[in-house]
Amino acid sequence: MAASVSLVSLTTMTVEQVREWVANADSVTVFSGAGMSTASGIPDYRGPQGSWTKDPDSAKYVDIDYYVRFPHIREESWRRRRAHPAWQVLPNEAHRAIVNLERRGTLNRIITQNIDGLHQAAGASPDKVLEVHGNLFGVVCLDCDYRTRMENIFARLDAGEHDPQCPDCGGILKSTTIFFGQQLDTEVLEAAATAADTCDLLIAVGTSLTVFPAAGLVDVALEAGARVVVCNAEPTQYDRRVDAVLRDEIVETLPRICGMATEPE
Numbered sequence: 627m628a629a630s631v632s633l634v635s636l637t638t639m640t641v642e643q644v645r646e647w648v649a650n651a652d653s654v655t656v657f658s659g660a661g662m663s664t665a666s667g668i669p670d671y672r673g674p675q676g677s678w679t680k681d682p683d684s685a686k687y688v689d690i691d692y693y694v695r696f697p698h699i700r701e702e703s704w705r706r707r708r709a710h711p712a713w714q715v716l717p718n719e720a721h722r723a724i725v726n727l728e729r730r731g732t733l734n735r736i737i738t739q740n741i742d743g744l745h746q747a748a749g750a751s752p753d754k755v756l757e758v759h760g761n762l763f764g765v766v767c768l769d770c771d772y773r774t775r776m777e778n779i780f781a782r783l784d785a786g787e788h789d790p791q792c793p794d795c796g797g798i799l800k801s802t803t804i805f806f807g808q809q810l811d812t813e814v815l816e817a818a819a820t821a822a823d824t825c826d827l828l829i830a831v832g833t834s835l836t837v838f839p840a841a842g843l844v845d846v847a848l849e850a851g852a853r854v855v856v857c858n859a860e861p862t863q864y865d866r867r868v869d870a871v872l873r874d875e876i877v878e879t880l881p882r883i884c885g886m887a888t889e890p891e
Contacts (some may be wrong), residue, residue: 655828685806721750734821748750757813769797821843822850830864
């Protein structure tokens with residue numbers, strides 16, 4: 627049996643090497659997950675301190691079957707949306723580092739699993755951002771497709787409603803996030819696949835790479851011959867297949883590899 631080779635010798639490159647790849651790339655696609663926003667005060671889901679790790683029942687509130695069947699689930703879902711930290715937090719240095727790539731003209735697209743809008747708040751052009759799981763800022767009726775802004779529903783919650791119904795048809799309202807059991811937007815997925823297929827370099831940052839089909843974008847990039855870098859605190863199933871793995875804090879690593887900070891002496 628051949629001697630095993632350590633993960634470090636296989637995939638871990640220095641920040642300086644990855645920074646050089648970024649500087650020389652003509653087209654960089656960024657694929658971001660929940661770990662991207664933890665430094666802004668939004669907990670991730672599956673990490674050691676993740677909301678689903680600490681409270682597995684939390685996943686019920688983003689499961690479409692539970693949501694449709696049980697009014698008490700909807701009521702608690704609305705309370706959780708109202709209390710979501712996304713309404714108060716600000717983008718962090720990692721979000722701003724990615725915007726630097728757009729300013730340099732090398733950013734292809736930002737593909738994000740996040741629903742918090744922090745990439746756009748940091749200055750990323752909305753047409754550069756592909757939100758594969760939707761976002762928290764809109765509301766849709768499951769019956770008639772009526773749509774409105776979340777703040778309009780918050781006003782109804784503040785007025786005393788617990789499970790606001792559609793004003794047009796009386797149907798069930800939910801946020802424009804993609805729940806478990808719902809189909810992802812085909813057009814968004816196709817655009818994301820194109821962004822992974824056409825880039826020179828894909829940076830997967832703050833994502834466990836366990837949720838498919840989104841995680842399969844790494845396969846798309848690898849098969850197209852792009853370099854792939856994983857920036858994530860915890861190991862992923864792709865670590866042995868990609869070109870580099872960086873474990874340091876994302877808010878420190880992203881500015882360094884995107885040319886926004888000098889290397890330490």
